[in-house]
Amino acid sequence: MTSYRPLDEGWTLSGAGYDRVSARVPGCVHLDLMSGGHIPDPYLGDNESDLDWIGKAEWTYRTTFEWHDDGSDFVDLECDGLDTLASIELNGVGVGQTANMHRRYRFAVKELLQVGTNELSITFGSVYPYTQKWQEELGARPAAYTEPYNLVRKMACNFGWDWGPTLVTAGIWRPIGLRSWSVARLAEVRPLTTVTSGLGTVDVQVRLDGEGPLILSATIGGQAAQTEIPSGHAESSVTLTVTDPRLWWPRGYGEQARYVLEVVLSDASGKRLDSWSRPIGFRSVRLDTTPDEHGTPYTLVVNEVPVFVRGANWIPDDCFPSRITRDRLAQRLTQACQANLNYLRIWGGGLYESEEFYDLADEFGLMVGQDFLFSCAAYPEEEPFASEVLAEARDNVARLTPHPSLVLWTGNNECLWGHADWGWPDQLDGKSWGSGYYHETLPKVVAQLDPTRPYWPGSPYSGSPQLHPNDPAHGSMHIWDVWNTHDYTQYRAYTPRFVAEFGYQAPPAFATLAKGEHQKAIDGALKLQRGLDAHLPPPKDSDDYLYYTQVNQARAITLGVERFRALSPICMGAIVWQLNDCWPVTSWAAIDGDGRLKPLWYALRNAFADRLITIQPDLSVVAVNDSPDRWTSRLTVSRLGLDGSKFGEMTANLDVAPRASATVRLPADVCMPGDPKGELLVAETEGYRTFHFFAEDRELAYPAAAYQADAEPVHGGMKVTVTARTILRDLCLFPDRLDPASTVDNALVTLLAGQTTTFFVRTDQSLDPAALTCRPVLRCINDFL
Incomplete structure (x- = not known):
């Protein structure tokens, strides 16, 4: 049998005047220098810009390990993630070189190993000379930012983004180790599942290293099958069927049933050589783009049921991905589920997400759309990039086939749109820009390696090169005139088929903001102010500003989500930009860089609820x-x-079919105000309530906020009860101002006079009741009076 030995101990880091600094693997240079006390935290203050020299230096990782020959025919050095331009030596002899953060590498090293002590060293070159070389040779390509992220296969947002820092990393960012094996091994296993007429089929495709004859066998759900593999064959397959399998469903549509698939490779005598085991799910998925009277739909169909996508965009949860543990991912994906999401889109400027991420998504029933890693730039299609892109795509499509949560591959983020609208053709002057990847290379890879999942050339994309890629009536679209140039009420001007990005900014929580203010968006502060000026009274101080901007973000996204959901089934998806952050920053996220929930998260929980x-x-x-x-x-x-x-009232019976909506028209005596500045509409049914104000807050004739607020300790924290004596709009409690580790269970509560709400604050501290029940901890919009 194969055996694996991790090489995760004894590493040191050298470079830029540092010698043999203790290093952690997996990890990166920034983390090692920081843990050794050599640099400050890059996330704090202005440290980001002060540390740009790290990405411009060469760094070497070294370790020694003991090795003894166990008689295996082969020993491979397995590198799951090298970031990025790596030169590998074992005992002073070159093993290989890499130029791609996004793929795995394997090197045969048995002939270089020596009994006893061995030294492994990996030197990471700076990406800047590399990208400069290719720019001079192939010509410059336009990009959204001046950093050369489109000229190296590396996480684009390492080079900075409009929400992220420029922290150009290097290091061994995923596991590394030695794999010993004899005769033959399973180089790749791709379980392709289909469901037809109550029959679940698993077509187990394998790629082999080594020599036959061999026996390939597989079991799942009590079913077994095997096949013989003649000598000289590097690929084989075996098919299993399960009658009436329990299906994997997206959350809210059924259970997340999974079956363990076991694959075994044996020699002709039956001796086991290698094995592979994963939980997989039976489900079908397709994208319905059949033209209709409204244009071209973009409807995800799972197990032949159309699904309205309630989603958010996902960025790397940390600029240093080796810090992202399974527990941290579990917390984020739990927060996504608690916000009533059923879908995460993994954005094309980040990563092909980890096995832990996808396993949790499988477990939770969160559908995942994975972008190939191209974003907001023109990418060269010449060598060596064409071969790297092909190898990267093949590696990751194959790696992720077992996961039922993965429902869609998308060719890029905003590259097709960029070519159409951002002046690229004039800058390119006929040079390649990536279209061959999106329309030829990548769809061929998906069709060959995983035809069970749909592929879409870009986000946004309208389904045809003859259509503008961001046409609302066709396919998927992004809406960014809201935020960039228009008020958020502009969302109402759209009747889209599917919105894959739309967002609005706000600062992070107070306790996160205290680490330092970061605003990376162009004219971000001006755009935030424009939004405040359109809707809210002038802030009197920084506390007002923080609260108002957070409320404005929540309202903007609520308006958009409710608009798009009300358009169903014409519109069949709304994916908010963005769920998470990677550091402390003012951004579009619902969960800030320290994992704290902004008011937007609570707004998503309401706007994406099953019933609205x-x-x-x-x-x-x-x-x-x-x-x-x-x-x-x-x-x-x-x-x-x-x-x-009360000036008017009506009642109606609601009878809404499953997965449907119903519209109730309001009579004029109810919906037409006598005084727009002094009236509102309240619509409510059992368990659900919503409001409509006829004027903006800055114009409304609010009464001064009056209420009774009491705080008392309870098991696990504090209970804060608020009884309104007047209307209280968008009532929020911010306990992180008193205890940075505290959380609260609700936000954005509007009360009418006489109504009561209770907040539960989870904390292990004894918080001052007086501080917990007044500004700036307890806030509502009309407390400015």
């Missing part, structure tokens, strides 16, 4: 039922004064 009532601009009420059960209830819509007086 929303008042749309035509003053109709839309009830959205994205649950498997019929929704019958009594709807009441009231027109009230801000002082609580």
Whole structure:
């Protein structure tokens, strides 16, 4: 049998005047220098720019290890992640070189090993001379940023983004070790699952190293099959079927059933040589783009059920990915589920996510769309890039086939759009820019290695090169005039088929912001201010500014989500930019860089709930039922004064089929205000309530906020009860101002006079009740009076 020995101990780091600094593998240069006390935390203050020399230096990792020959025919050095330009030596002899962070490498090293002590060294060159060389040879390519991320196969956001720092890393970022084997081994296993007419089929495709004759066998769900592999064959397959398998469903649609698939490679005598085991899921997935009277839909269909995508975009959760543990991923994906998401889109400027990420997504029922790693730039298609892209794509498509959560491959992020709208053709002057990857190379790889999943050439993309790639009526689109140039009410001007990106900024939580203010977006502060000026009263101080900008972000995204959900089934997906952050920064995220929930997260939980009532601009009420059960209830819509007086009311019976919506038109005496600055609409049904204000907050004749607030200790924290004496709009509690480790269970609560709400604050500290029940910890919009 094969055996694996990790090489994760005894490493040192040298370079840029540092010699034999203790190093951790997996890891990177920044983390090793920081843990040794040689550099400050790159996330704090202005340290990011002060540490740019790290990415411009050469660094060498070294370790020694003992080795004794166990009689295996072969020993390979397995490198799951080298970042990025690596030269590898074993006992002073060159083993190989790499130029791609996004693929795995394997080198035969038995002839270089020596009994006893061995030394392994890996030198990482700076990417800057490398990219300069290729720019001079192949010509410059346009990109969204001046850093040369499109001229090296490395995580693009290492070079900075409009939410991330420029921290150009190097190091052994995923596991490294020695694999010993004899005769033959399983070089690749790709389980391709299909479900047809109640029959689940697993076509187990394998690629082999070594010599036959061999026996390949597989088992799943009590079924077994095997095949003989003649000498000289490097590929084989075996097929298993399971009758009426339990299906893997997205969360909210059924269970996440998985079956353990075991694959064994034996020699002709039956001696086991290698094995592979993973949980897999039976489910079908396709993308419905059949033209209709509205244009070209973009509907994800799982197990022949159309699914409305309630999603968020995912970026690397840390600029230094080796710090991202399974527990941390579990926390983030749990937060995604608790926000009622069913989908994460892995953005094309980051990573092909880890096995831990996908395994958790499988378990939680979170569908995943994985971008190939191209973003906001023109990419050369000449060598050596063409071969690197092909190898990277083949490696990752094959690696991720076992995961039922992976439902879509997308060719790039905004590269097709960039070529159409950002002036690239004039700059390119006929040079390659990546179109061959998106329309030829990548779809061929997916079709060859994993035809069970759909491929889409880009995000956004309208389904045809003859159409503008960001046409709302066709395929997927991104909406960025909101935030960049327009108020968030512009979302109502769109009738999209599927929105893969839309977002609005706000600062992080107070405790996170205290680490230092970072704003990477062009004119970010001006755009935040423009949004405040359109909707809210002028902030009196920094506390007001933080609260107002966070509320404005939550309202903007709520308006967009509710608009797109109300358009179902014309629109079949809304993917918010973005779920998470990688460091402390003002950004579009719902969860900040320290893992704290911004008000936006609570807004997503409400707006993406299975059942939603929303008042749309035509003053109709839309009830959205994205649950498997019929929704019958009594709807009441009231027109009230801000002082609580009632001017009109109507009731209606709601009867909404599963996975459907219903619209209730409001009569004029209910929906037309006598005084827009002093009235609002309240729509409510059992367990659900929403509001519509006829004017902006800065114009409303609010009463001064009056309430009774009491805090008392309870098991696990504090309970804060607020009883309104007047209307209180978007009531929030920010306990991180008192205890940075604390959390709160709710936010953005609007109360009418006489109503009560209770917040639970989870903390192990004894918090001051007085501080917990007043500004700046307890806030509502009309407390400015």
